[in-house]
Amino acid sequence: MLNSDDVLDTQGSVRRANLRRALQLVFRGRGVQTRAGIARATGLTAATASSLVAELIDSGLVVEGAQAASTGGKRATTLSVDAAHHLILVMVIRPTDARLALLALDSSEIDVRTIAYSAESRDRKLDEAVQAIAADYGERLLVAAAQLPGTTDGRKVLESVQLGWSDVPLADRLEAALGVPVLLVNDVDAEAIAEAVGEVQSPGYRLFVHIGVGIGAAVTIDGQLAPGPRDRAGEIGHVQVEFGEQARLCRCGRRGCLESASSMTAMLGEDFTDAMDEGEVTVLARAVDDVIIAEGARALARTVKLASALLDPAEVVVGGPVRALGERFLDLVREEADYLATGTTSVPVRYARGGTNPSIGAGQLALSSALGVQWSAEQLSGTGADGS
Incomplete structure (x- = not known):
């Protein structure tokens, strides 16, 4: 009663x-x-x-x-x-730099700050930048999100090889400086959310794969993350997919990992960095033997086939700098993945749309957490796409 x-x-x-x-x-x-x-x-x-x-x-x-x-x-x-009052702070934290953007509720950016640092100065410079934003915008801040490479439970950085962080209570530290709730999100998860934001039709069950220096994946259902009970869904970069003489040494110390064959570094060489623009990546790709690209596509296709058989997604979306390789790479992946095992069905594979403001994925996660709503396609059409 x-x-x-x-x-x-x-x-x-x-x-x-x-x-x-x-x-x-x-x-x-x-x-x-x-x-x-x-x-x-x-x-x-x-x-x-x-x-x-x-x-x-x-x-x-x-x-x-x-x-x-x-x-x-x-x-x-x-x-x-109302775009004149509340703000969402999105921090995109990378190994050598960070992008801090203030988003209005209509998704427009009103201030963007970038900072560069070394591994030794990272914590200090991040703290200083966050404190400066709190001083300038504290009364208008509604919520914040920090996007980073590595696994997180939303509060702690469980492990980030690229940042050298393990079991770091980053959300607590940022909340103390900002005075508003802070969420942490893996960078690939944020990219997968950004792909789904503003879609007119429900995207359904989707497997999103990011390929850059590293490789990660995310599963979304109608644009919402399905992170798994231990927050490690999509950690596919160091799953062994190559064996015998084909198995290359991976940066993790093992052989045959997906990253050792299909990462952009594996395909284009150590000169590649995630900070390169599409034109720079295209120039690198022209000098690479087609055999190397084909090997990377084959290893990725093996992973796509296995994941698709397990998950039965409506589609597989490939995002990140790999989009600069163009249709030749994607066609090779499709050809290799076209083999159907008994009981399975073909799954469409396409590139991510791209051109999205780099703050949108984490920003949408923060917006949903604070207000329970989502941006529309019309609102996002006015956001910047140059990543500045």
């Missing part, structure tokens, strides 16, 4: 759920959503819809705009996402 406190809790939960529904409708409304439209879409009364909108406006999440087109009666007032 419910007591009065239970009733209040239930009422509060319903109210919060309705606020999220109304806010999501505004996010998807392209600046033309109205109170009446929210009432129709949710089945709520006009009075309740108006009350929800009033709370969202008071909270600095929604702003009134121009009057909507007349439908014969009094013209309604349109509603838009």
Whole structure:
């Protein structure tokens, strides 16, 4: 039997759920959503819809705009996402540099700062940069996310070979400086989320593979991560896929790992870095023997076939700097993966769309955590794509 406190809790939960529904409708409304439209879409009364909108406006999440087109009666007032108040901080942390971006609620970047460091100065310079942002924007910060290479449970960096971190309580440290909740996310997971953000149709069950200096993967279901119970789903770079004389020495010390054949370093040489732009990668690729590229494609295809047989994804999406290799590499992967074992079916393989603001994946994760909503394709169409 419910007591009065239970009733209040239930009422509060319903109210919060309705606020999220109304806010999501505004996010998807392209600046033309109205109170009446929210009432129709949710089945709520006009009075309740108006009350929800009033709370969202008071909270600095929604702003009134121009009057909507007349439908014969009094013209309604349109509603838009309020980009003038709350901010999301996204920190993209890499081995030698970091990109810190402040995103408004409409996904636009209002400030971007980059810092370079050595392994010895990294902690100090990151702390200084975060403290400076807290001083400049502290009152407007809503939530923050830190994207990095390595495994994380969302609070700690469990292991990052590239950063040299193990069991580092990074979220706690950043929260102490910023005064807002901080989430940690693996860089490949963030890239997989970015691929799904703003899609008009549900992406369904997808396997996302990133290929750069390292190789990682992520599984998403309707754009939401499926990280596994130990937060290590997608750690495929050091799974052995080559054997015998074909097995090359990997940087991890073992032989035959996927990275030893299919990473960009394995295919293009040690001159490759993840910081290169697509033109620089293309120049490197022209000088590489086609046999090396074919070996990398074959090793990747073996992994794709096995993972697809296990997971039955709707599609496999390949992202990262490997996109600069063009269709010749992807065609080789498709040819090698086209072999069907009994009981299996062919799975489409394509490149990631690319051109996405590098903060969007982690930013979307933070937005969902704080407000329970997602950006629309229209909002993302105005974000930068140059990675500056």
